[in-house]
Amino acid sequence: MKKILIVEDEVYMLNLLAIHLGSEYDLVMANDGIKALDFIKNHEYDLIILDIMLPYVDGWIVCEKIRELCDTPILMLTARNEISDKVRGLEIGADDYLIKPFEFEELEARIKALLRRSNFMQINKDKITENILSYTDGLFTLNLDSRKFFFNECYVELTAKEFELLSLLATSPTRVWSREVLLNHIWEEYEERDLRVVDSHIKNIRTKLKKIDKDQKLIRTVWGIGYQFVLPGEK
Known part of the structure; x- marks a missing residue:
């Protein structure tokens, strides 16, 4: 049974989550940021559901601290519905963001998607052997030293x-x-720093990949936010 840490200070919401998720998952509850950080430092979880407005330590800080410790999937569950909040959450390391009020069917679907993706990554990821990043038995291979990329056994320049x-x-x-984050990570201050440069480079990568396999999509567009890598073979 997958173990999920729920960080939420509203008793009513905790009870609802327990009712809807308790039969399928092993749930651990924390009602403030300090308890959450203590649990995370001392235990491992398959998924963390995290509210933003928490006593003592808010969800923003908790999310950042989690990312310093581990790569456990994080689903932010919050009433904050501004696009800027969603962007901030995803930029500091959250994997998904769901706004209250929500339908539990959607929450359950998102949980399963995150767990499936995390499990798929663990099964298919062979990282790192001599600085080689490889997925799905070599279907996708990046050599970080030689800076060569192979997809479906074909060299992609x-x-x-x-x-x-x-x-x-x-x-x-x-x-x-x-x-914005991609631009800041890859482009220097003296280089062209237009967000359209990122889009242009993503388009070029996709074009090169389509020449090898037109049906395989390795980069997903997350509308209004940016991009996400899709593990080869993931549905």
């Missing part, structure tokens, strides 16, 4: 920026990367 961009996305498959 990438520019320096395309390689850096694909490498960044592929090393964190569950993360949604905003255009």
